[in-house]
Amino acid sequence: MAEAAQADCVMICVPVGAVEQVARQLLPHMKPGSILTDVASVRGQLGPKITAILPENVAYVPGHPMAGTEHSGPDAGFSTLFEDRWALLVPPEGADQNAITTIEKLWTLCGARTKILTDDEHDRICAMVSHLPHLLAFTICDTADNLSDELRAAVLDYAASGFRDFTRIAASDPVMWRDIFLANREALLGTLDRFVADTQAMADAIRKGDEAGIINRIERGRAIRRTLIENRQA
Amino acid sequence: MAEAAQADCVMICVPVGAVEQVARQLLPHMKPGSILTDVASVRGQLGPKITAILPENVAYVPGHPMAGTEHSGPDAGFSTLFEDRWALLVPPEGADQNAITTIEKLWTLCGARTKILTDDEHDRICAMVSHLPHLLAFTICDTADNLSDELRAAVLDYAASGFRDFTRIAASDPVMWRDIFLANREALLGTLDRFVADTQAMADAIRKGDEAGIINRIERGRAIRRTLIENRQA
Numbered sequence A, B: 001m002a003e004a005a006q007a008d009c010v011m012i013c014v015p016v017g018a019v020e021q022v023a024r025q026l027l028p029h030m031k032p033g034s035i036l037t038d039v040a041s042v043r044g045q046l047g048p049k050i051t052a053i054l055p056e057n058v059a060y061v062p063g064h065p066m067a068g069t070e071h072s073g074p075d076a077g078f079s080t081l082f083e084d085r086w087a088l089l090v091p092p093e094g095a096d097q098n099a100i101t102t103i104e105k106l107w108t109l110c111g112a113r114t115k116i117l118t119d120d121e122h123d124r125i126c127a128m129v130s131h132l133p134h135l136l137a138f139t140i141c142d143t144a145d146n147l148s149d150e151l152r153a154a155v156l157d158y159a160a161s162g163f164r165d166f167t168r169i170a171a172s173d174p175v176m177w178r179d180i181f182l183a184n185r186e187a188l189l190g191t192l193d194r195f196v197a198d199t200q201a202m203a204d205a206i207r208k209g210d211e212a213g214i215i216n217r218i219e220r221g222r223a224i225r226r227t228l229i230e231n232r233q234a
Helices: A002-006 A016-029 A046-052 A097-109 A119-145 A149-157 A163-171 A174-183 A185-208 A211-230 B002-006 B016-029 B046-052 B097-109 B119-145 B149-157 B163-171 B174-183 B185-208 B211-230
Strands: A009-012 A035-038 A063-065 A086-089 A113-116 B009-012 B035-038 B063-065 B086-089 B113-116
Touching: A002 A016, A009 A016, A009 A097, A016 A035, A016 A046, A016 A174, A035 A097, A063 A097, A086 A097, A097 A113, A119 A149, A119 A163, A119 A174, A119 A185, A119 B119, A119 B149, A119 B163, A119 B185, A119 B211, A149 B119, A149 B211, A163 B119, A163 B163, A163 B211, A174 A185, A174 B211, A185 A211, A185 B119, A185 B185, A211 B119, A211 B149, A211 B163, A211 B174, B002 B016, B009 B016, B009 B097, B016 B035, B016 B046, B016 B174, B035 B097, B063 B097, B086 B097, B097 B113, B119 B149, B119 B163, B119 B174, B119 B185, B174 B185, B185 B211
Parallel strands: A009 A035, A086 A113, B009 B035, B086 B113
Antiparallel strands: A063 A086, B063 B086
16 A cells, blocks of 8 residues: 555556455555556446546546456566557546557557557447457367267367367466456346357357358458458468 | 379468368379378368378378468468478377378477377367467458548558557458368368457456456466466467
8 A cells, every 4th residue: 555655657457356346445545636547457337436436636548458368467578568458448438648648658668559448338349359359269179078988088089279269378377268258248148148159049040051151261360360360460 | 293103292382272172183093102291270070081081001191280470372382481380180099000100200300299199189289379379360350451541541551569460460360261161161260259258358348347357357368378488389
């Protein structure tokens, strides 16, 4: 708390379910003109909640860096982690413009590009680009774990090509991801429903031997992948 | 065909739907004592079909290397592609033991480890470790492609972390994967059904706010990932 009282800026880096509680402890100690930020992966009602307890003369400008690996904590950082990645800033309405500029500068100095979004835009985007892939990664491991002993052992032996790429992100921290899934449940479950419907459509094409339908779905996937490469996000 | 007549061993490397046709063209030219092999990703009825048209004194020992990238064709090879990977051999019943030993040696010299499996074991394992992940990768891109223009553009901008790992294998060759999905449709659709059921169970846990249920599923995924690392397949 003594450090928070000295700081020009405090960044809360804890699982999303714990951000509000930590902010409640820190905010009374922060000095006038200082900035509170956090890196929570889900915005939900966090913005209004923190704004409601914000002391006068302390600004709140949260930002979510779209970068990371399956490892968590300070030891998981490396110097190029944020290079060419996006930091999505989600300042509450009416947030101090100087404070926003300072947080933009903070992320730019780390090598990131910044973008300002609303809480809702942020959460719908993250449901698709991060939360759904993690849910699928955890689940494909779950499915492998539920196989017969014999088949599971074989899967673990011969996992190269495909499966192992899916399992890398399944090594991520359980508490962090439990909190994300719960905090973004509405957008995540909506995105998952669309994905399951698309999966069933592909399954139907395979079941019926619809060669053109299968090719069409694969080709659209390749187009998305090509655009990622063009956007330097692949 | 002149080359096939000279060869001690011919390896067919074409999409699985085209293997039988190519074998029918090559086999009449192959010399006594030579070996036919292929690298098809689905065995299905391929073994019995080729065995039925095999000339006397030509052996058939197919093998499927569990390695590769999203790129296809001779130019996509590199010197360490097969190092520490498995080549799954699926010789038909009664295949010549000397020919099996020769094909084992061929893959060992490429750096791979070999294992002999039945067609059915091979296809069920590959449905889980390779065919399902590819189906999911194509589909998550399809889901992204089906979003509103505005949201799709945002997803393509901010794709780091998770999504891009899933899309890498979606760049794979459409004809090759159409053939694989159709050739292994029964095992693949069965594995997909289990996966979708597990996905719905995770979604239920999230919907109900079942914190212990979410953690339990994530922890099991992490255990599978740890075993992969121990098996040097991560």
